[in-house]
Amino acid sequence: KAGVTQTPRYLIKTRGQQVTLSCSPISGHRSVSWYQQTPGQGLQFLFEYFSETQRNKGNFPGRFSGRQFSNSRSEMNVSTLELGDSALYLCASSFWGANYGYTFGSGTRLTVV
Amino acid sequence: GESVGLHLPTLSVQEGDNSIINCAYSNSASDYFIWYKQESGKGPQFIIDIRSNMDKRQGQRVTVLLNKTVKHLSLQIAATQPGDSAVYFCAENPQANAGGTSYGKLTFGQGTILTVHP
Numbered sequence: 001k002a003g004v005t006q007t008p009r010y011l012i013k014t015r016g017q018q019v020t021l022s023c024s025p026i027s028g029h030r031s032v033s034w035y036q037q038t039p040g041q042g043l044q045f046l047f048e049y050f051s052e053t054q055r056n057k058g059n060f061p062g063r064f065s066g067r068q069f070s071n072s073r074s075e076m077n078v079s080t081l082e083l084g085d086s087a088l089y090l091c092a093s094s095f096w097g098a099n100y101g102y103t104f105g106s107g108t109r110l111t112v113v
Numbered sequence: 114g115e116s117v118g119l120h121l122p123t124l125s126v127q128e129g130d131n132s133i134i135n136c137a138y139s140n141s142a143s144d145y146f147i148w149y150k151q152e153s154g155k156g157p158q159f160i161i162d163i164r165s166n167m168d169k170r171q172g173q174r175v176t177v178l179l180n181k182t183v184k185h186l187s188l189q190i191a192a193t194q195p196g197d198s199a200v201y202f203c204a205e206n207p208q209a210n211a212g213g214t215s216y217g218k219l220t221f222g223q224g225t226i227l228t229v230h231p
Contacts (some may be wrong), residue, residue: 005158033217042224043157043202048217056218090156096215103145104156 002026004105012111018079021108025072025093032074033085034066037088046089049074050097076081081112121200123226132190134225136203141184145203147219148177148188152199160188160201193229200224 005024011070013019031067034046044057049068072093077084088109092102122216127174138146144165149157163170163177163186170177176189185202 016162029218033219035219035221043204043221045218047221050217058218092156094217101159102219103159104149106154106156 004091004103006089006091006105006108008039008108009054009106010109010111012113013081015064015112017081018077018109019073019081019112020077021089023074023076023091023093023105025091027105028097029093029103030072031094031097031102032068032072033092033094034074034076035073035090035092036060037090037107043090046076048097051078055097056096079109086110086112121224121226123228125129125228125230126193126196127159128195128231131231132188132197132227134188134190134227136200136222136225138184138186138203138205138222139220140205140207140214141181143207143213143220145185145206146177146179147204147206148175148186149204150197150199151202151220152223157202190227193227195229195231197213198227198229200226213229 007022031050033048034042044062047066048056051070063079068074088107090104090107092104094100094102101104147162147181148160150160151157161172161175161177170178174191178187178193202224203222
């Protein structure tokens, strides 16, 4: 059974650019959440999608957005990148949501220069 | 400004010892808790979970204890092995009982670095 797949694994972008990260959940999983992990702030919740609808959103600026497709695959977008956006972005999937346990992908390491 | 990294608690044990990692959670309304293990370069890996109607749950070599009175969670690892070396996170789901629907948010603790010496 394939796990959660995130692409790309590594990304280097210039300040002011935008970036799109992709996440393919485990087959049959309908809930996809995104997290940002940094040494300074730890793991922080970005947003969660279930059946193409955003159900919950964390405390991040509007530059961070996401979406989910009918096949449950999800993308997140960060516009007007700032140096502080450098982080490991993790995607997690679950059949129903967080209270059934999330399986995480290996993440996308984003570096903004 | 310059960011300051989190100063993660550390636990250093000898191979074969039992390890106990502690976590204080924040939301008294949380009713679902998970422990994750994260190795360098990887995403968090599910270890064990527990719901608030339980005080204790056991898995293979791991036990989670929940004390709702003081909002405390602990992870016990029996016969710790070098392969257990990693950062361990507790996480809570504060909305697990919201009309029976989860809204997908986990709030993570800062993590504990476990180092197991052969």
